[in-house]
Amino acid sequence: MHKFEGKYAIATGGTDGITKESIICMARDGLSGAIIAGRNEERGIKAAEEIKNLTGCECYYVQTDVSKPEDIVNLFKAAKLKFPTIQILVNGAGVCPSMPIETIDAKEWDRVMNINLRSMHLCILEALKFMKPQKYGKIINVSSVAGRIGGTESSIAYSASKGGMITATKCYAKAYGDYNINVNSICPGAIKTNMIADFTYASAPESLIKKIIPLGRLGKVEDCSGVIEFLASSDSDYITGCSIDVNGGVFMN
Template sequence: MHKFEGKYAIATGGTDGLTKESVIRMAREGLSGAIIAGRNEERGIKAAEEIKNLTGCECYYVQTDVSKPEDIVNLFKVAKSKIPTIHILVNGAGVCPSMPIETIDAQEWDRVMNINLRSMHLCILEALKFMKPQKYGKIINVSSAAGRIGGTESSIAYSASKGGMITATKCYAKAYGVYNINVNGICPGAIKTNMITDFTYTNAPESLIKQIIPLGRLGKVEDCSGVISFLASNDSDYITGCSIDINGGVFMN
């Protein structure tokens, strides 16, 4: 299957977890080139090599701290020198600190918002420079079930940032549909990645997981990568402003 033949993608947070798996999925489906961004250089270089070795897709790593606007500008500058254009943007960078509400000061609140929410906006602004002139683009924002229903008491900043992503996704979709740019998102629940170690039921016994999650298991990164691949493809051409829930039935919209 080569539904992404001739297409190029950029993914923040693409060095690990469900976002990396999504790049692998698209690369296996014919993606011509990809840029992955993250802070950890060793992990990023390894991830880019893994993607290329597994799929044959040209994949480049750009060291990026998305909390720094200048790093985001540099990311897209480097991307322009490596790939012809950008058809697909996956905003997958994020942090989920576990802290009691009353210990979250202005600095920590801003840190979470800058990484999870502001970086999405700044990346979209840069991607639009490619997508608007070519009248084509697929933007996928990785939000969370916590943005729908609230997370734990210790993840208030994370939950607020992810709720903001869901709402902002609708705004971008309304603004840029005229340019044939689709903007959608996903809202994963408890997926087996490094980020979910803060959730209280991550290490819960199977019997409790089955009580909490109707499908009776934690999610896998593959449960998300297929949805991201769908939203990044032409199969989703008439879908925009939508954030798809991937949570095993914990929240049903």
């Protein structure tokens, strides 16, 4: 029940959805402290209070626009002031526009890449300042099944950014294994979150869902948060560079 006692985490995109639920899971298992980062201050403060009240975990919200490198630097500066170290990083921030290929210009392409892919890299660079000296760290990147097979509801920019996360995860894992730093990712499918609320398959009839998804339902955030918790724990000490598919069987590797 206390596998995360003495551990501290940072989670981008942690004010909602999969990433928030993963922090709740870890906090229930003894996580000593967490910082959740996101742009929406009202939602972030509320989420941090909820996590603290539910679990007793020392949880703070830091307003962060991950498309801005200076915000990422400030996020980790805040962590250094609040906690003795950081052992866990969950890169969960992301946007998922649903746009035809020919409508995505340079500005939109860069926006998606900066939020989804570049922010992951910059957060990892900051996290390494904690993890390399202590020779320990758990990094979990939230990718997508779209990064495996391409997107239909999501845009090409989203799919490309998530595919980049999968490949980059392997690069980080190879580069920092000697420091006892595990880097893995998860690839969710259609999960009931605010991100997919406007997608057509989110409201598809059950009969259609069963045809598309072998398990016959949309995923829940809890289906992903438990996997993230596993990757953040000592149970996954000999797993690195992997991307775990959480998609109800839509893609089977």
